[in-house]
Amino acid sequence: MAEAPEGDPVPSSSENSESIIESNVNDDEGPSPKKRKTVIENDQIEKLEHRLGGILCCAVCLDLPQAAVYQCSNGHLMCAPCFNHLLADARLRDETATCPNCRVEISKLLSSRNLAVEKTVSELPLECKHCTRVFPRHSLQNHEEKICEERVTGCRYACLGCGWRGAARAAAAHEAACAHPRRSAADLLELLAQRERRARDDALVHAQLLDLLSCEKITFNDLQLKPYRTEELHKLYYETSRFSAFSHQWVVKAFVNKNQRDPTQSSQREITYQLILKSKPAAPLAVSWACVRGPFGEARLAPALAAHAFREDEAAPARALPLLDPADTNRLLAGRAIHFRLIMFLSTK
Incomplete structure (x- = not known):
């Protein structure tokens, strides 16, 4: 049996068991206090967003308003499309429009805009429908339409008949290999004739109006x-x-x-x-x-x-x-x- 070197102390069995117990205790304690605090804060933020979404949603469609927010005299919120739809339905039925929550009368004179809610909703985060990254609502539309690399876009040679549609990140590679710029003028004649006919039809109304x-x-x-x-x-x-x-x-x-x-x-x-x-x-x-x-x-x-x-x-x-x-x-x-x-x-x- 091999002997331990004289200079190195041999740990006792009790010391080994104590270190194992201590490591198990540390493992059971979970993440460090700093990391645990970060996790709790993130959970609280997420819960706050969901709570605000439930509080600030439209009383009719139960969705967060995209633009203007109206409220009845008791403070119940309605998005602009639902508010106009309620007033239009009441006009068609020859009835008085009422709030769907409290049944108090609503109209363009009796109801008012709620700017505080509009600004709050515009700051709430929402996922991009293309890349699933999160942005404030007021900047999401610009990201989805102009910036997002996953948004669906067309080829720059669509005017020459290319019907390619794909993610914006793949557009450059497609355009480099696109065959439409190399088409002959004879191939493009019919396409250009169709575009000219559409443009002529669009301009016809304006020409008729000028003639009148x-x-x-x-x-x-x-x-x-x-x-x-x-x-x-x-x-x-x-x-x-x-x-x-x-x-x-x-x-x-x-x-x-x-x-x-x-x-x-x-x-x-x-x-x-x-x-x-x-x-x-x-x-x-x-x-x-x-x-x-x-x-x-x-x-x-x-x-x-x-x-x-x-x-x-x-x-x-x-x-x-x-x-x-x-x-x-x-x-x-x-x-x-x-x-x-x-x-x-x-x-x-």
Whole structure:
């Protein structure tokens, strides 16, 4: 049996057992106090974020608001789309809009913005939908649309017909190997012709409008579509006051979802309108017109021209109000009136 060197003390069995017990005790104690404090703080921060999310969420959709936050007189919060939807539903049903929590009356006059909640929500963290990194909400959109390396983007040669779509980090490698820049001019002729046709169609409305500006008789009116109810079915419709144009009396009527029986049952809503001649012309009136956003308008309208030959007490076919953003429909229905400018051109041909 090997003997221990004389200079080295031999530990006793009791000392060995004590060191083993001490190491086991240290292992059972877990992380150091400093590390344990960091873990606890992170848990507290995460719990605070979740608690704030539950407190500051919209009372209707139960989601954190993306932009404006409204509150009833008792302080219950609603995001702008849900607030406008409640007011629009009440207008369609001819009822008073109420808070979904406390049933107190709400309106644009009785309810107010809550800027403190809006700023608090904008600072709460949220994961990027592409890379799952966490950013404050106010800077997340810029990151997702312009900075994130995982965002879906297209090839810089898309104008030459390349349909590649992929992560932004892979775009440079794809573009270096993309075959479309090396296509011959003959291969690109059909593609360029299609693009030219689309551009020509887009510019046609503007060209027609410029051409109509050379008409001898042009008039415009800033109008208000005000809500009314039919006597029998109590349906909502909108109508302007009578106005004069080209020595005749006119009126504009508007309907929701093409006069649908109960528009509140539909999540997709649109406003259609009709231009109606209320007087008796001696001869047919060939009139062109365009609805544009007036000085008090709340929604942007796409350029769209209409034309009709009016006879005695006749209405033009119903047309959709050309809203650029369909979400503006509820915002318009939630208001007291719909403001727009009607430009009319009398054709002498």
